[in-house]
Amino acid sequence: MADEKDKPRTVEEDGKDDTDISASPRLPASMSPNRHASPSLHQTSPRPGVTVGPLYGVMAEFDNPSNLVAAARRTYEAGYRKINGYSPYPIEELWEAIGFHHTRLPIIVLVGGIIGGLGGFLMQYYLSVFDYPLNVGGKPFNSWPAFIPITFETTILCAALAAVFGMLALNKLPQPYHPVFNAPNFKLATRDHFFLVIEANDPRYEHDEVVEFLKSLEPKEVTDVEV
Amino acid sequence: MNGNYSAPTEVGRWQQRALIIGVVFTLLFAMGAFLDRSQFFHSYLVAYLFWTGIALGSLAILLLQHLTGGAWGLIIRRVLEAATRTIPLMAVLFIPIILGAHQIYPWTHHDEMSKTPALEEKARLYLNLPFFSGRAALYFAIWILTAYLMNKWSREQDRIADRRFTKLMRMISGPGLLLLVLTVTFASVDWAMSLNPDWFSTIYGLLFVIAWALSALAFVIAVMSFLTNREPMSRIxxxxxxxxxxxxxxxxxxLWAYFAFSQFLIVWSGNLPEEIQWYLPRLRGGWGAIAVAVVFFHFAFPFLLLLSASLKRNARKLVMLAGLIILMRFVDLFWMIAPEFSPEGFHVNWMDVVAPIAMGGLWLAVFAWQLSKRPLIPINDPQYDSVLAQAPAHAEH
Incomplete structure (x- = not known):
């Protein structure tokens, strides 16, 4: 990100719509919260308010999910990898479209389950065989059938805990600040709009190209997203 | 949209092949009736419970998917409906069981049932052939009526796009499912548990409900993977x-493992002579080896593989697992039934293999015939649009 800081970024307006987002009033860059101090506050754009500091990425806005999925698919095919989609509800195709195939979550859950299962069983084994052996109806101390229900429960418990905390960890949550919220229209991502972001840390990221590329996907809007 | 959802022509060829296999093996199996009469009926019972299970399990899943909704139910509904239309065939195939009851059920033998007062009362009040046949007739009446109504309304819905039929089907599904669980419980007690009139288990009925639903689901997955390679299902x-x-x-x-293990755990913990007598022959020698195989290949192995999302999304791999489960369902059923006929040790006869193939051939022929009679997708279902709306996005991919 460091090399992004000294270059001011300009977004051309779409031109077809005067009410579009880049022309809408917004906080001056210096007032936006959590901004990194940047030397590039001076405005080089012909339009005030569209030149911004260091960028998180460029965001395209769509008004329906199939356009978002199609755009995400083309973005992935164009070779961009650090891309992300935002939608009010889960879209099954989207994660495939942005090339998000695997997470480490299943393996974390599996390990959690195995630890829970082994732990539960060994705990009972230790208690019944070593710690406090009781003769119950002449059955052996290691009465494994009786251990199964609790083994099952501890397996589920640890797998579920691993799932919840593993998910939070992999998503780096809780995260009180995220740059995408700097985009003025982004609040609609919880309502009826769909967003695609190409992040600035993508190896192929070249700002003007990215803007042009996103525009070629015929979104409603293309916006820079500040860090 | 392009609304031609008639079944691919291969279903007809399927039907022919199944019929040929069914007829050939039925003749072979019928020969067995002259060679070893009691073995014939023992093999017949296992095969019968297996294929009836797929038909009734399909009815259970049909009712279930009307209650839950969802794309998965819409996609498989016509397969389930075709399977439920085979229940009348199973009613006809029940007649040999009544005719051979004396070879199958110990409670038809007076000397057997006069051993204890409890058995005597059981035979007098419940386990006697007239009442047994009457109960079976009642079960089939309920199942055939439910299946008939579901199929009738579904066809009406195809003809006229009217929300009324959707509501009717949904309305009957709740009570229907409840009634199905009760009748299957009673039927499993009558047809399978009564092989050992001394023994009882209260979870036995639920074990049959889930076992039959599982075999039906595995069968549906197999049929779906076959249909998905062809028009029209490949579009959807x-x-x-x-x-x-x-x-x-x-x-x-x-759930099957949960029920099966619950029964075992309770019997094992209680360790009472009248309860463990069911497990003792089944956990020794050859039967014991089958029990271990059931634990591994009916539960552990499918369970571990089904955890993988990519396996579930791969129809070709999933269908192999479904095939394994169908096979293990039969093995498990055999393990539950056959030891009653040979408690002294493992015993398998050629008729045990021929019977399920013979009955399966006939059953599959009727199933394929029924499947080809109606479009594979209920186009007037309210969920149709939302299911289809997702389809083109995938086709592009």
Whole structure:
């Protein structure tokens, strides 16, 4: 990100719509919260308010999910990898479209389950065989059938805990600040709009190209997203 | 949209092949009736319970998917409906069981039932042939009526796009499912548990409900993977439909294991002579080896594989697992029934193999015939649009 800081970024307006987002009033860059101090506050754009500091990425806005999925698919095919989609509800195709195939979550859950299962069983084994052996109806101390229900429960418990905390960890949550919220229209991502972001840390990221590329996907809007 | 959803012509060829196999093996099996009469009926009972299970399990899943809704149910509904239209065939095939009851059920032998007062009362009040046949007639009346109504309204819905039929089907599904669980419980007690009139288990009925639902689901997955390679289903079915079916299969496998283990755990903990007598022959020698195989290949192996999302999305891999489960369902059923006929040790006869193939051939022929009679997708279902709306996005991919 460091090399992004000294270059001011300009977004051309779409031109077809005067009410579009880049022309809408917004906080001056210096007032936006959590901004990194940047030397590039001076405005080089012909339009005030569209030149911004260091960028998180460029965001395209769509008004329906199939356009978002199609755009995400083309973005992935164009070779961009650090891309992300935002939608009010889960879209099954989207994660495939942005090339998000695997997470480490299943393996974390599996390990959690195995630890829970082994732990539960060994705990009972230790208690019944070593710690406090009781003769119950002449059955052996290691009465494994009786251990199964609790083994099952501890397996589920640890797998579920691993799932919840593993998910939070992999998503780096809780995260009180995220740059995408700097985009003025982004609040609609919880309502009826769909967003695609190409992040600035993508190896192929070249700002003007990215803007042009996103525009070629015929979104409603293309916006820079500040860090 | 392009609304031609008639079944592919291969279904007709399927029907022919199944019929040929069914007829050839039925003749072979019928020969067995002259060679060893009691073995014939023993093999017949296992085969009968297996194939009836697929028909009735399909009815259970049909009612279930009307209650839950969802794309997975819409996609498989016509397969389930075709399977429920085979229940009248199973009613006819029940007649040999009544005719051979004396070879199958110990409670038809007076000397056997006069051993203890409890057995005498059981035979007098419940386990006697007239009442047994009457109960079976009642079960079939309920099942055939439910299946008939579901199929009739579904066809009406195809003809006229009217929300009324959707509501009717949904309305009957709740009570229907309740009634189905009760009748299957009674039927399993009558047809299978009464092989050992001394023994009882209260979870036995539920064990049959889930076992039959599981075999039906595995069968449906097999049929779906066959249909998905061809028009018209190739236009609609997507990997995540198979993932849903796979998830359901995982849930059923776990529920089956839960019931089966609950029964074992309770009997094992109680350690009472009248209860453990059912398990003792089944856990020794050859039967014991089958019990271990059931634990591994009916539960552990499918359970571990079904955890994988990519396997569930892959129709070709999922269908192999479904095939294994169908096979293990038969093995498990054999393990539950056959030891009653040879408690002294493992015993398998050629008729045990021929019977399920003979009955399966006939059953599959009727199933394929029924499947080809109606479009494979209920186009007037309210969920149709939302299911189809997702399809083109996938086709592009």
């Amino acid at each position: 079915v997507r990997p995540n439909h198979f993932q849903d079916l796979g998830k359901l299969m995982l849930a059923f496998v776990m």
